[in-house]
Amino acid sequence: MHVRDLIEESVAGMLARPVRSALTTLGTVLGITTLVVTLGVAATAGNQIVGRFDELVATAITVGVPESPNAPLVEWDAIDRLTRLRGVESAAAVSESKDGANVSVRSNDLVDPTRVTAQSLTVLAATTGLPEAARGRMVRGRFYDLGHVRRHDRVAVIGEQAAELLGVTRLDRAPAIFIGEHAYTVIGILGDLRRERDLSSAVLVPPTVGRQFGLRDVTRVLVNTSLGAAGLIARQAPTALSPGNGDMLQVVAPPSPTRARDQAEDDVNALFLILGLVSLVVGAVGIANVTLVTVMERVPEIGLRRSLGAARRHIAAQFLLESTLIGLTGGVIGAALGVVTVVAVSAAKQWTPLLDLRLAVAAPVAGAVVGLLAGLYPALRAARMEPVEALR
Known part of the structure; x- marks a missing residue:
């Protein structure tokens, strides 16, 4: 199976049930959005402490x-x-x-x-x-x-x-x-x-x-x-x-006001980072469950592919790529929503928004990693199926 065929099959599998895929992606969107908003608002609010520090x-x-x-x-x-x-x-x-x-x-x-x-x-x-x-x-x-x-x-x-x-x-x-x-x-x-x-x-x-x-x-x-x-x-x-x-x-x-700013930023990060991680865990569990359900629904397809010569790694790669794409999509949407939220909060408070470009780039990557990890077990389970049992 070529890489192009693998990507096409994964995208087709993800788009075959768009509502289910959207709901699955929502968990990752919430987690990534929370992380981006947390780090962005914490940095922005911490920077304001220097200007509004008690004189x-x-x-x-x-x-x-x-x-x-x-x-x-x-x-x-x-x-x-x-x-x-x-x-x-x-x-x-x-x-x-x-x-x-x-x-x-x-x-x-x-x-x-x-x-x-x-x-x-x-x-x-x-x-x-x-x-x-x-x-x-x-x-x-x-x-x-x-x-x-x-x-x-x-x-x-x-x-x-x-x-x-x-x-x-x-x-x-x-x-x-x-x-x-x-x-x-x-x-x-x-x-x-x-x-x-x-x-x-x-x-x-x-x-x-x-x-x-x-x-x-x-x-x-x-x-x-x-x-x-x-x-x-x-x-x-x-x-x-x-x-x-x-x-x-x-x-x-x-x-030093700078020290106070850093302490406030660290406190806010520590508080909301936990919420973001919890949201990511919930999103990962959702991706794992949906991917596992998808594997069970597509058992005949897996058996047919195996009987036509697909190796175990091809089956595992297909489902891993599907879960990774779901996580990546959630990461992109979550990063965009997080950036917009930080800018909106800063505008409402008349603050100068501080956005780290590395955070905006790392958020989709984090979503893809979450999707990849969440799809490991379902992909391995799909790869271990025997063709005869799958077709039966």
Whole structure:
């Protein structure tokens, strides 16, 4: 039997029952479509993570400054050098100490034994760029500036939660709070914090004032960068803050958006790839069943071919080619439907579709392989039939 005759017989056998062949092909179509859609949508969605990655997480850097027995590792004016780096949008230095934690703060100078007028709050010293660095805003009033810092003014900015605890609701009359025995004028209330939410219950004072609470040295630096610049700034920030001692600083940088994209793509692939494989298995079982039924229906034909001189390999090749053609047809249709689905989903979501050409080429091949494997047992069973028994 020539190859051309073999192909013609296989195509004729497949088209002899078009409805059955179409239903058999449907299983492979669903499996291949699922695989193509899974890999295509996963790659497309993963690529969007870079653009839609949470900017708060992807651009926030924290530099921890350990205590130094000698000179401080980071000076307060080092923030000026840091903000000159390209990619830094905002930065602020913060000082916190044990002496500044759980400090008694009250909003009036009256001592009433029957009422709790004092609150235990945390007192922090920070540079003037703290509202931007903490991704917050001044709910009322203003933040202290360089003039307050240089004049050593006794001013304070309190968090929104601290203001509620102290009963400070208006600033037009320059209310004062008492930290220990000294009064500080409240000039602003900081709120809507998207970063460092613990500042909502803290009292913030200029660095020159915070020394009496042990807030002399910078303990951490908050940095916000442009999207995509976090990795570079994380490497440059220690040198800018403390030349010569940068290796002693502890930088906490956000994970790479590319890594997050790859992880999301892997998770989606792992989830839906199983569904695609299950669909392929169902399609393979369907092809095997239909091919086996076809073999049983065509027993007289097999006996006639064998009696006319067809070898076992010719019979096996004929049925194998039929099942392979069914799988190949399902693979082609499934690949086409998968590509169209990926493009349609991307258009609906306004994404840029990512289609791997190798996937579109490999999908029909995968369908043909599934058909080939599914037809092995029926083909071997057809090849083992004896001519006399088949004709009988």
